[in-house]
Amino acid sequence: MRLELRDITKRFPGVLANDGISISADRGEVLGMLGENGAGKTTLMNILSGLYRPDSGEILIDGQSKVFHDPADAIGAGVGMVHQHFMLVPVFDVVEAVALGAETVSGVLGRFDRAVARARIVALSEQYGLDVDPDARIENLPVGVRQRVEILKALYRHSDILVLDEPSAVLTPLETEELYGIIRSLKATGTTVIFITHKLNEVLEVADKIVVLRRGRVAGTAIPAHTTRQELANMMVGRDVELVVPKGPASPGEVVLSIRDLRVRDDRLEIAVDGVDLDVRAGEIVAIAGVQGNGQTELVEAIVGLRAIDAGEMSIGGERIEHATPRHIADLGVAHIPEDRGRDGLINQMTVAENYILDTYHREPYSRRGLFDLRAVAARAKQGVVDFDIRTPSIETTAASLSGGNQQKVVVAREFSRPVRLVVAAQPTRGLDVGSIEYIHRRLVEQRDAGAAILIVCTELDEVLAVGDRVAVMYEGRIVGVLAGAEATYEAIGLLMGGAHFGGAAA
Amino acid sequence: MSAPATATHAAQGLAARRALRFARIRGVTFAALGLVLLYAAAGAFATPAVFSFWIDKQGGESAELQTTVGILWMVAGVASGAVGMLQLFRGTAFPWRRWLLVLMLPVLAALLAALLNGTSANLTGVLGGSLELAAPITMGALAGILSERSGMLNIAIEGKMLLGAAVASIVASVILNATGNPLLGALSGVAGAMLVGALVGLLLAWLGIRHKVDQIIAGTVINIGALGITNFLFLRVLGRNTELNTPPTIEPMRLPLLADIPVLGPILFSAKPYVYVAIILMLALTYMLFRTRWGLRLRASGEKPAAAGTVGVNVLAIRYRALLLAGLIAGLAGSYLSLSTAGSFQMGMSAGRGFIALAAMIFGAWHPIGAFGAALVFGFADTSQALLSILGVQVPPQLLNSVPYIVTIVVVAGVVGRVRGPAAAGQPYEQA
Numbered sequence: 029m030r031l032e033l034r035d036i037t038k039r040f041p042g043v044l045a046n047d048g049i050s051i052s053a054d055r056g057e058v059l060g061m062l063g064e065n066g067a068g069k070t071t072l073m074n075i076l077s078g079l080y081r082p083d084s085g086e087i088l089i090d091g092q093s094k095v096f097h098d099p100a101d102a103i104g105a106g107v108g109m110v111h112q113h114f115m116l117v118p119v120f121d122v123v124e125a126v127a128l129g130a131e132t133v134s135g136v137l138g139r140f141d142r143a144v145a146r147a148r149i150v151a152l153s154e155q156y157g158l159d160v161d162p163d164a165r166i167e168n169l170p171v172g173v174r175q176r177v178e179i180l181k182a183l184y185r186h187s188d189i190l191v192l193d194e195p196s197a198v199l200t201p202l203e204t205e206e207l208y209g210i211i212r213s214l215k216a217t218g219t220t221v222i223f224i225t226h227k228l229n230e231v232l233e234v235a236d237k238i239v240v241l242r243r244g245r246v247a248g249t250a251i252p253a254h255t256t257r258q259e260l261a262n263m264m265v266g267r268d269v270e271l272v273v274p275k276g277p278a279s280p281g282e283v284v285l286s287i288r289d290l291r292v293r294d295d296r297l298e299i300a301v302d303g304v305d306l307d308v309r310a311g312e313i314v315a316i317a318g319v320q321g322n323g324q325t326e327l328v329e330a331i332v333g334l335r336a337i338d339a340g341e342m343s344i345g346g347e348r349i350e351h352a353t354p355r356h357i358a359d360l361g362v363a364h365i366p367e368d369r370g371r372d373g374l375i376n377q378m379t380v381a382e383n384y385i386l387d388t389y390h391r392e393p394y395s396r397r398g399l400f401d402l403r404a405v406a407a408r409a410k411q412g413v414v415d416f417d418i419r420t421p422s423i424e425t426t427a428a429s430l431s432g433g434n435q436q437k438v439v440v441a442r443e444f445s446r447p448v449r450l451v452v453a454a455q456p457t458r459g460l461d462v463g464s465i466e467y468i469h470r471r472l473v474e475q476r477d478a479g480a481a482i483l484i485v486c487t488e489l490d491e492v493l494a495v496g497d498r499v500a501v502m503y504e505g506r507i508v509g510v511l512a513g514a515e516a517t518y519e520a521i522g523l524l525m526g527g528a529h530f531g532g533a534a535a
Numbered sequence: 536m537s538a539p540a541t542a543t544h545a546a547q548g549l550a551a552r553r554a555l556r557f558a559r560i561r562g563v564t565f566a567a568l569g570l571v572l573l574y575a576a577a578g579a580f581a582t583p584a585v586f587s588f589w590i591d592k593q594g595g596e597s598a599e600l601q602t603t604v605g606i607l608w609m610v611a612g613v614a615s616g617a618v619g620m621l622q623l624f625r626g627t628a629f630p631w632r633r634w635l636l637v638l639m640l641p642v643l644a645a646l647l648a649a650l651l652n653g654t655s656a657n658l659t660g661v662l663g664g665s666l667e668l669a670a671p672i673t674m675g676a677l678a679g680i681l682s683e684r685s686g687m688l689n690i691a692i693e694g695k696m697l698l699g700a701a702v703a704s705i706v707a708s709v710i711l712n713a714t715g716n717p718l719l720g721a722l723s724g725v726a727g728a729m730l731v732g733a734l735v736g737l738l739l740a741w742l743g744i745r746h747k748v749d750q751i752i753a754g755t756v757i758n759i760g761a762l763g764i765t766n767f768l769f770l771r772v773l774g775r776n777t778e779l780n781t782p783p784t785i786e787p788m789r790l791p792l793l794a795d796i797p798v799l800g801p802i803l804f805s806a807k808p809y810v811y812v813a814i815i816l817m818l819a820l821t822y823m824l825f826r827t828r829w830g831l832r833l834r835a836s837g838e839k840p841a842a843a844g845t846v847g848v849n850v851l852a853i854r855y856r857a858l859l860l861a862g863l864i865a866g867l868a869g870s871y872l873s874l875s876t877a878g879s880f881q882m883g884m885s886a887g888r889g890f891i892a893l894a895a896m897i898f899g900a901w902h903p904i905g906a907f908g909a910a911l912v913f914g915f916a917d918t919s920q921a922l923l924s925i926l927g928v929q930v931p932p933q934l935l936n937s938v939p940y941i942v943t944i945v946v947v948a949g950v951v952g953r954v955r956g957p958a959a960a961g962q963p964y965e966q967a
């Protein structure tokens with residue numbers, strides 16, 4: 029066995045992150061590691077890469093017990109880690125970024141021998157089919173190429189145990205396909221690959237065997253050929269979950285949100301939304317698909333009044349809102365589930381009850397003549413906690429101490445506590461586990477069936493297909509296609525997300 | 536992590552267009568300046584411009600450069616026009632900051648000649664003086680570059696220079712009194728200054744790294760503390776025991792052979808040792824930063840410490856060492872003030888030079904050679920005070936004294952614009 033982790037336990041203050049985890053992987057084997065957030069995947073990999081030391085348990089490489097005091101030890105033992113957030117110096121070129129920490133030097137002053145490093149990088153990228161320009165600056169490279177640089181970095185250090193932490197999180201579907209190709213060629217040369225993800229399709233696609241982690245323990249193992257998405261999902265969550273929330277066909281009514289030729293700039297004042305036309309009708313869910321950073325954030329912020337627009341028209345229920353304040357827009361019946369709940373959805377240091385009334389604190393029954401009616405606040409917040417199944421010790425608990433899923437439920441409970449005509453949900457399930465995703469989707473479908481118009485921004489194709497009645501694909505600030513029903517396939521949307529244009533029906 | 540690249544193609548196009556627009560504006564501005572200078576030239580061909588240089592030594596024979604103010608204006612105008620044209624043709628790729636520094640030479644020469652209005656002036660002193668005054672600023676800037684490239688904001692250079700100046704004077708005086716050997720005294724003074732600079736550097740590192748004190752605040756505290764301590768020393772100790780504040784001075788040193796080169800020798804090679812040391816340090820640091828493993832790791836620590844940490848580089852050790860080294864250099868710069876200018880320590884004698892050094896660091900885009908170029912500009916601004924008063928230009932002395940500071944403000948606010956410094960400077964790094 030090339031790599032074996034035996035009975036690894038790691039405790040942080042108040043949390044048992046890893047509880048007797050044992051896994052193993054052989055040469056040329058791809059081990060898929062599946063688990064929800066907080067299941068202990070990242071802790072385990074940080075132990076393997078020498079960033080943390082386990083409280084107990086051992087790491088065996090080729091049957092030999094090893095202790096990693098720091099990342100250098102792990103690298104020395106052949107473990108290469110590709111972090112989810114790339115660890116590359118943006119202003120370095122590829123040669124410098126790859127060689128950092130493992131430089132070839134000459135002379136007493138330690139001159140960096142760039143030519144030697146460059147030659148080795150060129151040779152490696154040819155050997156493994158990793159197409160990279162060694163002299164390009166990191167910050168000018170697309171994300172997919174940066175990931176290849178990260179892999180080169182590991183190979184440059186003679187790593188033959190490669191850990192990929194959520195590698196597809198930032199990739200387009202096409203880039204993800206390329207990544208699978210790279211993993212297969214690594215496997216063919218005898219490299220052991222550990223592929224960490226919470227996406228079910230991915231492990232089924234590339235892994236030879238799958239380990240599912242739940243609450244710091246191994247919940248089960250599986251072989252891709254003999255398992256299903258459903259089975260893996262149940263294993264991850266520990267109960268039966270619905271991967272696709274059942275919903276009937278949409279019955280679209282009148283147009284609620286109407287957008288014409290909208291132009292919006294981002295924080296750097298560059299055009300981010302570039303002439304978007306979109307209608308969302310009552311009783312339908314329109315999913316905006318696209319790789320993150322294609323203008324979705326700015327579009328949503330413009331709709332809810334958080335960002336000034338450059339040009340264009342927007343109306344909700346016929347009322348123009350180009351220059352409306354966020355409060356005015358909320359009063360029109362708009363519920364907003366923001367992309368970054370920690371920054372825009374909640375005030376982390378405030379309590380669940382305070383967060384629950386953030387949008388209506390100034391009104392009756394919460395405020396009377398400028399003073400809070402704390403009893404009314406408590407009563408309503410308690411009701412919200414019950415209605416939305418928020419798992420919190422009390423309504424006086426701070427938002428920061430809740431889990432991601434429960435934080436999101438607080439946001440949803442607040443937003444749905446007002447009469448809702450339009451829901452604008454930006455990546456409402458980002459970072460949530462399968463169980464919470466199921467819950468949020470169910471609530472959105474409920475609102476649709478109650479007659480609300482829903483606009484949801486997703487970066488995951490699975491989510492787009494699961495909830496969207498219509499799918500609008502956004503690329504470089506434009507809607508490049510709107511697909512509905514049978515047209516909305518994985519392939520068609522994936523192609524559009526990568527920038528391939530073809531004629532879709534106008535919205 | 537920046538936004539995914541696929542998303543920003545359109546935006547990048549826009550940014551590029553904007554950069555191009557600014558490039559064009561700059562080009563046209565340079566060209567317009569050229570025309571203004573040529574216009575000034577037209578009326579000035581009758582006024583003679585006479586610059587002289589000492590050939591071998593101060594007060595010896597001099598070489599004269601005779602021309603007219605008009606010709607100098609014309610040279611400056613043509614140069615400005617040429618830079619403008621280059622900028623217009625080369626677009627955003629044009630390294631305009633560098634050329635702006637080059638362009639300053641003929642413009643300043645012409646301006647000087649115009650102010651002289653026909654009287655002859657000896658420039659050896661002015662140029663040598665600029666170089667000399669640039670030396671401590673260069674060293675301060677190098678200390679800043681070392682720190683910031685490693686990820687530590689270092690605004691305490693002012694304080695280190697001040698403490699260095701005080702300690703240098705005291706140590707040098709004591710050793711001189713004890714041994715009677717001025718050279719030994721001076722060298723001990725320099726060593727003492729460097730040592731105190733290093734200790735203060737370590738204090739800053741300890742506060743910023745170990746205790747994660749905001750680095751600006753830690754630096755400010757050190758600056759204020761240094762001022763307080765040295766003022767106290769001066770008023771309570773040195774004032775009563777003047778024998779503790781009469782150090783041997785460090786005088787100019789003629790470099791054999793090189794100092795005999797006519798005209799250039801007296802300017803460049805009869806300077807104070809600090810000038811030579813500053814230049815050597817500048818070159819050495821350039822090589823070390825950009826050609827060695829040490830430099831690669833240091834820069835990585837300042838740009839993206841997590842990237843260095845995950846490949847086994849000890850980021851915190853790098854930062855400690857960088858601040859130690861920066862402290863040594865800043866202390867050395869401080870010793871110049873008391874040992875080589877005034878001949879004794881005076882209250883608050885650093886007079887903002889540590890901050891001007893930081894301005895030079897920024898103007899020089901965190902590059903040692905750029906910082907030296909910037910320091911020369913500040914050095915010239917400093918000597919021009921003396922020059923202008925010799926010329927009898929009727930300007931209040933207070934205003935003359937503020938010239939270096941005005942130049943700093945103009946340079947930092949106007950000329951530099953946005954230069955990008957090390958991305959992680961000032962951010963504490965959590966090492967597992």
